[in-house]
Amino acid sequence: MIITKPDGTEDHLSFRSLTSGEEVVNSVSGAEMRNRCRWAGRELLIESFMKVGERYWALSSDGRELIMEHRGDDLAGQITFLERTGREHADVAAAAENG
Numbered sequence: 001m002i003i004t005k006p007d008g009t010e011d012h013l014s015f016r017s018l019t020s021g022e023e024v025v026n027s028v029s030g031a032e033m034r035n036r037c038r039w040a041g042r043e044l045l046i047e048s049f050m051k052v053g054e055r056y057w058a059l060s061s062d063g064r065e066l067i068m069e070h071r072g073d074d075l076a077g078q079i080t081f082l083e084r085t086g087r088e089h090a091d092v093a094a095a096a097e098n099g
Contacts, residue, residue, distance in 0.1 A: 017046065 003011040015026040017037035026033045033050040054072040059065070066082040 019044070 001013040001015075003013060005011070013028060015024075015028055015033060015035065017024050017026075017035050019037050019039060021036050021038040023034055023036050026035065028050070031050055033048055035046060035048040037044065037046045039045070054070070056069045056071060058067045058069075060067065064084050066084070068080045068082070070076050070078045
């Protein structure tokens with residue numbers, strides 16, 4: 001995974017996973033991360049579990065972005081935007097609109 005920061009620099013993050021759904025433990029940036037990975041039709045579902053500081057998640061009003069903000073930890077103030085693209089956007093936007 002390549003993470004591009006606002007200043008254009010990049011962080012490279014690697015972790016190992018099995019597509020069988022078996023849990024795997026990795027060390028990511030010095031912290032233990034457990035993950036499971038499996039195919040859900042044509043999509044790859046990755047579930048990750050990591051003990052970190054406080055993270056707050058919000059869905060934008062149009063349902064297009066998932067916003068994650070760090071609070072009360074070493075990454076306080078860092079905000080990550082995950083943008084939804086493709087066919088699912090209309091379904092998520094409708095769900096966000098209907099509450």
